[in-house]
Amino acid sequence: EKRLNSLSNSSGQNTSSQICPSSSSYYSDPNESHAWSALSRNRTLHPRLDSGISSLLPSDSFKYLTWHEVEQDIRGSQLRCPRVREGPSTEELLFRQEECTWPAQKRVLEKNKWETWLQENWEDCTNLNLSFQDLGNPYQVANFHRILRRLIRVETLWLVDNSLVDLSAIRLPRCRVLNMNKNHLTSFKQLPKIPQIQHLSLAENHIESLTGLSSLWSTPLESLTLKRNPCEFHQNYRKRVFSCLPNLKMLDGILKLPEDSSPPETNIFSKICIVS
Template sequence: MADESFSVTDVSFTSDDTKATGETSQTQSSDDFGQSTVPLTVVSLNQQADSFRQQQKAVPELPSAKFQYSVWHDLKFVEVRGDELKAPRVRKAPVEEEKVLYKVVDEENKAVHHSIMGKEKTQHKIKMENWESAKYVSLSYQELNDRYQQNNMYRILARLRLVEYLNLPHNSITDISQFSFPKCEFLNLNNNYIASFKSLPKLPCIKYLLLETNSVGSLDGLRRFRSSGLEELYLAANPITFVPGYRSRVFQILPRLLMLDGIPKLESDLIKEPDLEDNNKGCVVA
C-alpha cells in the first residue's frame, strides 16, 4: 500500500480514493517519528474552505445601513421626544458622516432627514431631546470610544436634573463625579471602568446602585452614601470583593443597607472587622 502520510513541509497531494470518499489512510515508518504530519482529509477541507471564501461574493448592504449614523431628531416628520423613548441612540456621528446624512433618500427618492442647519438645528435638537423632563433614561452601549462622543454623552448627563431611573451600562465610563442627579433612585453602571466610589456622581436619593464588573478596589468614598438611604448595592466582579471581611466592612460603613450583591444582610455580616479602613486596596490571594 502506498504511504499517504506526509509532513507539513512535503508537497500535498490527494489520491483518487480520497477524492471519491473523503477518507485517507496513513502508514508511518520508524523514520517518520518526530515529524509533524497532517491528514490529507484536513488539507482537502482547508482547500475547499479557501476556494469557498474566494468565490463568496460580498454581502449586500442592508437597507437599514443608510441609517447607521441617524439620530431620531434628525429625521423628518418626527415628533417624539427623548424623554418618551425607552433606549434612544444618542451616539454622535463623525463630522464627515453628518454631511452624508442629508443625501440619504427613501424609495421615492425623497430626503429622509430634515434640512435644518446652524443654530436652528441646535435649538431643534435641544427641544426634541427634552432631557430636562426625563425621569427614565437608558443610554447603554453608546460606544464612547472618541472624545467627541464622550462630550456628547456628558452634555446629556448634565441635563438630567429630574431623572429617577438611569441606565448607563457598557459605556466605558471612568469618572462622572462632576454630575449630580438629585432625584435619582436607581443607577446602573455595570460593565464600565469605574475604579473608585469617588468617581460616582452626587446621588442624595439613591436606593439601588449597580456597579458590577468595574474596577473598584477600595471602599474609600463609600461613606458618602451613608445618608442617602441606599438599600441595595451590587459590586460583584470588582477587586474589592476579594478583600477578607468584605461584606462586614460594607455593612459597617452602611448600617442601613439591606442587600449586598443580591444577598440580604446576614447575622455574620454584623461581625465587626478589626482594623477597618476605607482605603483598604487590592485583593488578597490565599
C-alpha cells in the same frame, strides 16, 4: 445789486433779467419762448412732488416707513421713489422680539438647533437607558457628559458598558436607581453625586478599595452590587460594607445576614493560615 444798478445806469435800461440766459438766446422762435415761459409759470403755480409725479400713488402713505414696517403688499410700479434702505440690526430685532433677519442658511441652522433641543428634552426625562454607547471619541464623551448634566429629574438611569471613568462632576439630584455595570470605575469617588440613590449597581468595574464608600452613608441606599470588582475579594468584605452603610439591606443580591452586622474580626490569629 450794485452791479445791476450800474448796468441799468450805464445803458439806461434795467438789465436785471440778464442774470440768467434769456429765452431768446436758446429759443429764437417767439412762439417757443412763449411756451417756455408758460411752462415756468405752471411749475411755479403747481409744484411737483419730490419724484416729479403730480398725483399721489397708493404707496404715498408708506413714504416714511422702513421696509420692515410695511405690512401691506406694494408692487414696484406703485413706488414713487424706490430705494434701498438699511434694515435694523440683529440685536435690535431680538430686542423688539421681531422676526430675525439672519441669512436663510443661518436661520435653518438655528431652527434645527432649537428643534433638536426640544426633541432631546433631557430636563423632563425620568427614566433613561443610555447603555452600550461605545464612547470611543473625546467628542462623544464630552457630549455624553453634557447630556448627563441635563438630567435634573431622572429617577432611573442605566449606563451599562460605556467605558466611563469619572463622573464626579455630574449631579443627579433625583436619581434613585443607577446601573453602571461594566465600566472603568476604580474608586467610589468617581461616582456622580446621587443624594437620593436607593439602588446602585457597580458590577464588573475596577474598584479595588472600599475607601470612599462612606460617601454614600447619608443616602437612602438599600441595595448595592459590587460583583466582579477586586474589592470583593477583601477579607471581611461584607462586614466592612455593612459597617460603612448601616442602612443597607442587600449586597450583591443577598439580603443582610445576622453575621453581617457583627463588627469585623480583629483577632490576629484569624489572619494566620495553618497548613497541616
